[in-house]
Amino acid sequence: MAEAHQAVAFQFTVTPEGLDFHLGREAIKQLYLAGISSWKKRLVRAKNSFLTGVYPASPSSWMVVMVATAGSFYCQVDPSLGMIARIRHCLHLLTYESRTVVSTVLFSTGVWLSAVLLFRQALKLLLSYHGWMFEPHGKMSRRTRIWVALMKVLSIRKPLLYSFQTSLPKLPVPPVEATITRYLESVRPLMDDDKYSKMEALAKEFKEKTAPRLQKYLILKSWWTTNYVSDWWEQYIYLRGRSPLMVNSNYYAMDFLYVTPSHIQAARAGNVVHAILLYRRKLDRGEIPPVMALGIVPMCSYQSERMFNTTRIPGKETDTLLHLVESKHLAVYHKGRFYKVWLYYGGQLLQPRDLELQFQRILDDPSPPQPGEERLAALTAGERVPWAEARARFFSHGKNKVSLDAIERAAFFLTLDEEEHGYSSGQEGCMDAYAKSLLHGQCYDRWFDKSFTLVVYKNGKLGANAEHSWADAPIIGHLWEFMLATDKFQLGYTEGGHCLGEPNTLLAPPQRLQWDISQECCATIESSYRLAKALADDVDFCCFQFSDFGKGLIKKCRTSPDAFIQISLQLAHFRDKGCFCLTYEASMTRLFREGRTETVRSCTAESTAFVRSMADTRQTVSDAQGSGSPTPQALQTSSLSLRLHPAVSSRVGAVPPQPAPPLALLVHPLGRSPSLIEVPVTSGVPMPHSGPHPLGRS
Incomplete structure (x- = not known):
């Protein structure tokens, strides 16, 4: 019935005079609603651009300035020092009263704009102060107190996502x-x-x-x-890389470890997709508040612009990022078949129950994949040059181009996976398989070029695989936190695990994408698949859980959990290898405009001396207690009792950076104390006495 309903909305017949089109009432209604929705979005963007441009001032402050100027002028007090009279003298075509009103408005607007520029410059100068980072915890100098007070005054108005963008300082060039x-x-x-x-x-x-x-x-x-670094960083670190994105560049995010809101695959997909679209709407409207360090200092929000509607397009020498202002559909993969799912109906977002209906239709579709379709996405998992050549040769015209455009222009990519994954306390290696599935899957069931691929498993668990060039992991982290919280605590499910509400049965079913893949193209796909499969098989992943304590206790000792983990990594590596290695840790530079990341070399003379003393059997507990650092970030403080935990660093393990799959570290608190430290370790497939397993035991 839904197909018939959609069919009668638009009809055409062939006559001797040409094509005769007939638009039904439903089609006209949908066109009207879509147009209204599009214009609303344009007006919202224009409004946000204006509000962002005048921050920290507000439009109401312009009215205050104008009323104050007019009131003073009415009381025979000229606050303009003759400027209003000069402006009035230049307006010859208007009456005297009109010239007075117009000149007052123009002068007030000029004063207001000058004040806006002054406030923005003052805000920029305040944001250039970074002395607060080098002060001891719990202590604040008089200069920093004054700075905090001024920052609170200038940012008292609730900011939009990009309100601070033009006020952020530029990244300085170091000597x-x-x-x-x-x-x-x-x-x-x-x-x-x-x-x-x-x-x-x-x-x-x-x-x-x-x-x-x-x-x-x-x-x-x-x-x-x-920013003198970011464009080169994006170009030379990411887009010019010719090796596979899978494993080497892309990263992953996991679902709740201990909670599964619904075990119904279509229902879980419906809720999380709707939650993601709500986040996208907030992002478009600028309603997401900027990330504020210590609740005062804003961080750059530039990377959020390309979170959705973005695809990495392969090239022979360098890739490019295709970003669309808007996308109204979703690309879905299931059992080797690709689908296009519309996300709007009548100009409104589909509700979770409607999305569940659409995804269930895909799951119930018995049709087999077309020739070459099942492993098509392996092209995005292999080397970039063969993919660029295949794209230009086989996907630049006809139905292949139409279908590829549907994927590349989608809001994001969704995989309805046939496997079941997740954490199980009694199942050894479950987290290893879960992480490997999100990292590379089957090598052909994730579209690795999309900004991110949402993966929903058969048992209701989910995860994501994200492309790295458009933004760094914290940006996806903000989306992920919002999505999980909205799914669990706001949208909810019925007792049977389905999405709330009633589905709209008039929705047209998902559109199956059509392909015409030649034997030569199939050979290219298989070549990319074999390369990607070998790369995926070379990844060895282990997840170690340390539950004696977590970051809650570490913070009570006035120590950074990140620093604690870094030192633990170096100690584990030294015990396993007997040497040190060049260590890379990413650090955000988002305090500067369009900043991304910088390198922290955590293997220092001080850290190596600490590790050697920990590995030295001649060192006693009393010797270690007597040696401390005068800095507030010391790993040993008076709050740390080595008698209670004499070997805390020995329980955490990881693998050193090397030309192999990436290393990811996660610290998951389960309360202030005790907590859980979870350290995933990835490396190339190890030799018998090396790799993540023996390293973790170190």
Whole structure:
């Protein structure tokens, strides 16, 4: 009935005079509602652009300035010092009263705009102050107190997502001397005296010959670009990479570990997709508040712009990011078949129950995959150059282009997976399989080029695989937190596990994408699949759980959980390998405009000395208690009782960075204390006495 209902909305007949179109009442209604919805979105974007542009001022403040100016002028007090009279003198075509009103409005607007610029500049200067980061915990200097007070005054109005964007400071270009000094400090623990002397000589030569010219180029670029690093970072770190995105670049996110709101696959997919679309609507309207460090300092929100409607397009030399302002459909994969699902009806978002109906229709579809369709997505899992060549050759025309456009222009990609995954306390290795499934799946059931692929398993568990070039993991983390909370605590389910509400049976069924894949194209797909399969099989993943304590206790000891984990990693690696390695930890630079990440070299002279002392059997507990760092971020403080936990670092393990699959670290609190520290470890398939298993035991 739904198909028939949709069919009568639009009909055409062929006559001797040409095509004769007939639009039904339903079609006209849908066109009207879609147009209204589109114009509403444009007006909201225009409104948000204006509100963001005048922040920290507000439109109401313009009215206050105008009324105050008019009132003063009415009381025979000229606050403009003659400016209103001069403006009035230039308006010859209006009456005297009209000239007075117009000149007052123009002067008030000018004063208001000047005040806006002044406030924005003041806010920018305040955001350039970073002294608060270097002060001891619990103590605050007078300068920082004044800074906090001024920040609260200027940001008293509730900001939109991008309200602080133009006020954020630019990323400064560090002096060459400081960069070279930090580099030498980072490699000193890894080199003997002879190698370090050679490195010092090379650094000195670079400083005297090449560095001055490069520094001038960087300073010049920093003057005329918003961020002198981010465009190069995106281009050369991500888009120019020719190796597979799967495993090497893409990352994953997991579902609740201990809670499954619904075990019905279609219902869980309906709720979470609706929650994601609610987040997208908030994002478009700027209603999501910016992330604020300490509740005061805003972070850059630029990366959120390309969260949805974004696809990485392969190229022979470099990839490009295709981002659309709007997308009204979803691409879905199930049992080797691709579908297009519309997300709106009558200009409104589909409700969770409607989405459940659509996804259940896909799950109930008995049709087999078309030739070459099942493993088509393996092209996105393989090398970039063959995918770029295949895309240009086989997917640039006809039904293949139409279907590929439906995927690449979708809001995001959804996989209705046939497997079951999730955490089970009595099942060993369940988290390993869960993580590997999200990291690479079957190598052909995730569209690795999409900004993110949502994966919903047969048992109701879910996860995501995200492409890395458009943004870093915390951006997806904000979406993920909103989605899980909305799914569990707001949308909810019936007692039977279905989405709430009644479905709209008039909805047209999901559209099956059509393909015409030749034998030559199938050979290319199989080649990419074999390469991706070998890469996936080379990944060894282990998840170790340490439940004696977690970050709650670590924070009580006035120690950073991140620093604790970093030191634990180095200790585990030293015990396993007997040496140190160059260690990479990502650090956000979102305090600066369009900032992304920077490298933290956590393997330092101090950390290696600490690790050696921990591994030295001659060191006693009393010796360790007597050695402390004067900095507030010390790993040993008076609050830490080594008698209670004499070997706390030995329970956490990880693998050192190497040319292998990425390492991910997660700290999951289950309360303030005790908590759970969960350390996933990935590496290439290990030798008998190496790899994540023995390293975790270290």
